[in-house]
Amino acid sequence: MSDxxxxxxxxxxxxxxxxxxxxxxxxxxxxxxxxxxFITSQGPEIVLKIDTAEGIEVGKTEIKAxxxxxxxxxxxxxxxxxxxxEVTAQMDKDAxxxxxxxxxxxxxxxxxxxxxxxxxxxxLSGAYIQLQPGKSDEEQRTFDVLDIPxxxxxxxxxxxxxxxxxxxxxxxxxxxxxxEGFTVGRVENVSFDTxxxxxxxxxxxxxxxxxxxxxxxxxxxxxxxxxxxxxEGFSLKIGSIESLIxxxxxxxxxxxxxxxxxxxxxxxxxxxxxxxxxxxxxxxxDYLEYVMLFNESVxxxxxxxxxxxxxxxxxxxxxxxxxxxxxDKNFSNKEIPVLVRxxxxxxKSHVHYDNLDMLKSSLKEEFEYGxxxxxxxxxxxxxxxxxxxxxxxxxxxxxxxxxxDYDVFxxxxxxxxxxxxxxxxxxxxxxxxxxxxxxxxxxxxLETSQQTLRAAEKVATExxxxxxxxxxxxxxxxxxxxxxxxxxTLDSYGTDGTTYQNLDQALIQFEQVMTExxxxxxxxxxxxxxxxxxxxxxxxxxxxxxxx
Numbered sequence: 001m002s003d004x005x006x007x008x009x010x011x012x013x014x015x016x017x018x019x020x021x022x023x024x025x026x027x028x029x030x031x032x033x034x035x036x037x038f039i040t041s042q043g044p045e046i047v048l049k050i051d052t053a054e055g056i057e058v059g060k061t062e063i064k065a066x067x068x069x070x071x072x073x074x075x076x077x078x079x080x081x082x083x084x085x086e087v088t089a090q091m092d093k094d095a096x097x098x099x100x101x102x103x104x105x106x107x108x109x110x111x112x113x114x115x116x117x118x119x120x121x122x123x124l125s126g127a128y129i130q131l132q133p134g135k136s137d138e139e140q141r142t143f144d145v146l147d148i149p150x151x152x153x154x155x156x157x158x159x160x161x162x163x164x165x166x167x168x169x170x171x172x173x174x175x176x177x178x179x180e181g182f183t184v185g186r187v188e189n190v191s192f193d194t195x196x197x198x199x200x201x202x203x204x205x206x207x208x209x210x211x212x213x214x215x216x217x218x219x220x221x222x223x224x225x226x227x228x229x230x231x232e233g234f235s236l237k238i239g240s241i242e243s244l245i246x247x248x249x250x251x252x253x254x255x256x257x258x259x260x261x262x263x264x265x266x267x268x269x270x271x272x273x274x275x276x277x278x279x280x281x282x283x284x285x286d287y288l289e290y291v292m293l294f295n296e297s298v299x300x301x302x303x304x305x306x307x308x309x310x311x312x313x314x315x316x317x318x319x320x321x322x323x324x325x326x327x328d329k330n331f332s333n334k335e336i337p338v339l340v341r342x343x344x345x346x347x348k349s350h351v352h353y354d355n356l357d358m359l360k361s362s363l364k365e366e367f368e369y370g371x372x373x374x375x376x377x378x379x380x381x382x383x384x385x386x387x388x389x390x391x392x393x394x395x396x397x398x399x400x401x402x403x404x405d406y407d408v409f410x411x412x413x414x415x416x417x418x419x420x421x422x423x424x425x426x427x428x429x430x431x432x433x434x435x436x437x438x439x440x441x442x443x444x445x446l447e448t449s450q451q452t453l454r455a456a457e458k459v460a461t462e463x464x465x466x467x468x469x470x471x472x473x474x475x476x477x478x479x480x481x482x483x484x485x486x487x488x489t490l491d492s493y494g495t496d497g498t499t500y501q502n503l504d505q506a507l508i509q510f511e512q513v514m515t516e517x518x519x520x521x522x523x524x525x526x527x528x529x530x531x532x533x534x535x536x537x538x539x540x541x542x543x544x545x546x547x548x
Contacts, residue, residue, distance in 0.1 A: 043092045044091055046088075046091055058074060058076055074088050103133060103140065104131075105129055105146065151204050164270075173189065188202055219272050220276050289339060290409035306378075307373070314350075321337055323337075
C-alpha cells in the first residue's frame with residue numbers, strides 16, 4: 001500500500017501594514033495632542049527677585065492669587081553679584097493678564113506682625129508666593145518680592161498721603177494711622193530722598209476715613225508712652241495698645257482752627273511733627289524775633305520754653321544759644337544770646353494788635369518804660385527755666401541795640417542770679433572779717449581754759465586723796481556729836497527746860513520789886529532831899545460834900 005501525499009500549505013499574500021501598529025500610532029497622537037495642550041496651556045515665565053530663599057522649593061512652592069494656583073517655582077539661583085536670589089516661575093496661561101507693572105508678589109509664611117498673626121495655614125502646607133494682580137496696561141516679567149504683605153492694593157478705595165520729616169526711622173511699614181485713638185490707616189512705604197535729605201512716609205487712609213483729611217490737618221508721631229519734662233513739669237500720655245508696642249502717627253485739625261478744604265489728590269504731602277505740642281506751637285506763624293543777652297548761666301533753658309509776661313505766655317524760645325558773632329578770646333566778658341519769638345496770636349488773646357508792626361511799636365515804647373526779660377526757674381524738680389518779662393520802673397533808659405540781623409530785647413538779672421549775687425556779697429564780707437585774730441584769741445582762751453581744767457583736775461585729785469584718809473573719814477562722826485550737844489543745850493533753853501523756868505521766876509520777882517520801888521522813885525524824883533529830910537505831913541483827905 002502506498003502512503004498518501006503530505007498536505008500542502010496554502011500560500012496567501014501578507015498585508016504590508018499590520019493593525020497592531022495602530023496602538024503606537026494612537027499613543028503618539030495622544031502624546032502630540034497632550035504636548036500641544038501643555039504648550040498652549042503654558043503661561044509666561046517670570047523672574048522674581050527676593051532677599052532670601054527661605055521656604056522656597058523648586059517644583060513645590062506654588063504661586064497663588066486669591067488662594068488659586070496660577071504658577072509654580074521651577075528654579076532658584078543666585079544672581080551675578082550674589083546680592084539677591086532669582087526665582088524662576090512658570091505661570092499658567094490665564095495668569096498672563098495679571099502680570100503688569102504694578103503687580104505685587106510676597107511670600108506667605110507664618111509671621112507675627114504689627115497687624116496680628118498671619119500665615120498659620122502654611123505650617124502644614126509650606127510657604128507659597130502670593131500674587132496681587134496689577135491694573136496697569138504695561139506688562140512686565142521681572143518683579144521684586146516684597147518683604148511683608150502690602151497694606152492695601154493699588155486700586156483700594158482710600159487716600160494715599162506722603163509725610164516728610166528731617167529724620168528717618170520715625171515710622172515703619174504697617175504702623176497704624178490713628179484718628180482720636182482709632183486706626184483709620186497704615187504706613188505702607190518708607191523712603192529717604194537724598195536730594196532734599198528728608199524721609200518720606202507714605203500712608204494709606206482707608207475709605208471713608210479719607211474724608212477727615214483737610215488742608216489744615218496736621219500729623220504727629222504717637223508713641224506708646226510719651227513722658228516729657230519741661231518748664232511746665234511732667235507730662236505723661238499713653239496711647240493705644242498697638243501704638244504702645246509699635247508706635248504710629250496721629251492726625252486731626254487742631255482745635256480752634258479752620259479745617260480748610262477737603263484733600264482728594266493722591267500722594268499729597270504733609271509735614272510730620274514730633275508731637276502734638278510742636279503742632280500747636282507751629283500754628284503761631286506771625287511773630288517777632290528778638291535776641292536776649294544774658295550774663296548768667298542758661299543751663300536748663302530749652303528750645304520751646306515759654307516766654308511769659310507775669311505768668312501769661314506771649315512767646316517761645318527758638319534757639320539756645322544763638323551763634324556767637326563776636327570773636328573775643330576772653331569768655332568772661334561774653335553774653336549768651338538767646339533767640340526768642342514774640343507771637344502775635346498769643347499776645348492778641350490778651351491785648352489787641354492788628355499786625356506785627358503795631359506789636360513792635362508797642363514793645364519799643366514799653367522798653368522805654370522798663371520792660372525787661374529775665375530768667376526764672378519754672379520747675380524746681382527738673383531745673384527747667386523760662387523767660388519772664390516784666391516792668392521795672394527803676395531801670396535805666398533803654399538804648400536800642402542790634403545783634404546781627406535781630407533787635408535786642410533788654411534783659412535784667414533774674415531772681416536766682418540776684419540771690420547768687422547777694423550770697424557772693426555776704427561771703428565777701430565774711431572774708432573781710434578779722435577771722436584770724438578772732439581765732440588766735442579763741443585759741444589762747446582755750447589754752448587758758450585747758451590750764452584751769454588741769455588745775456581743777458589736780459585739786460579734785462588731792463581732795464579725793466584727802467577724803468580717802470582715815471582721819472578725814474572720822475570728822476563727820478565728831479561733827480555729828482558736837483551738833484548733838486549743841487542741840488541738847490538749845491533744848492535746855494526751851495519752855496519746858498529748867499533754865500527757862502528759873503529765868504521766868506526771876507523775872508516775875510524782879511517785876512514785883514520794881515513795882516514796890518515805884519513810889520520811892522517817884523518821891524525821890526519829886527524831892528531829891530527827901531532821903532535826908534523828912535517830908536511834909538500829908539493832910540487828911542476831906543470827903544467831898546462833907547461838913548466841918
